[in-house]
Amino acid sequence: QVQPVESGGGLVQAGASLRLSCAVSGRTVSVNAVGWFRQVPGKDREFVAGISGSGSRTEYADSVKGRFTISRDNVVKNTVYLQMDNLKPEDTAVYYCAATLSWARPPTRSSNYDYWGQGTQVTVSS
Numbered sequence: 575q576v577q578p579v580e581s582g583g584g585l586v587q588a589g590a591s592l593r594l595s596c597a598v599s600g601r602t603v604s605v606n607a608v609g610w611f612r613q614v615p616g617k618d619r620e621f622v623a624g625i626s627g628s629g630s631r632t633e634y635a636d637s638v639k640g641r642f643t644i645s646r647d648n649v650v651k652n653t654v655y656l657q658m659d660n661l662k663p664e665d666t667a668v669y670y671c672a673a674t675l676s677w678a679r680p681p682t683r684s685s686n687y688d689y690w691g692q693g694t695q696v697t698v699s700s
Contacts, residue, residue, distance in 0.1 A: 576600040576689040578608070578671040583694030588663055592696060594656040596671030605673045607680035608654045609687060610644065612667035612696075619670065623656060624680025633680045638665075661698045668693040 582594040598605055609624035624633045629646040643657040654671065672687035
């Protein structure tokens with residue numbers, strides 16, 4: 575079993591930064607790619623960023639390219655970070671971390687992920 579746990583959400587003003595963390599516990603040796611998704615009420619869960627199992631490959635949604643950076647610490651903490659800079663009100667959402675056992679490269683479809691965290695709220699005020 576694998577359990578991602580998110581932390582780091584909060585309320586910030588537009589233009590500010592936040593760093594989300596996803597601590598993956600359990601059978602972490604089986605974990606490949608990890609992705610971040612976000613969701614607002616009434617809308618589908620949206621891919622934000624993903625990182626490969628080795629950490630060498632990343633993927634970003636067009637809406638966050640140049641503002642968000644995903645990184646991974648496999649050696650010590652088995653933690654994935656999402657650095658969010660220049661936040662905008664439209665970034666407001668619940669952010670979820672997800673892990674896949676099967677995909678080395680980070681998929682953008684939520685159905686390709688096997689384990690999900692409970693989410694952390696990010697609110698950006700204008």
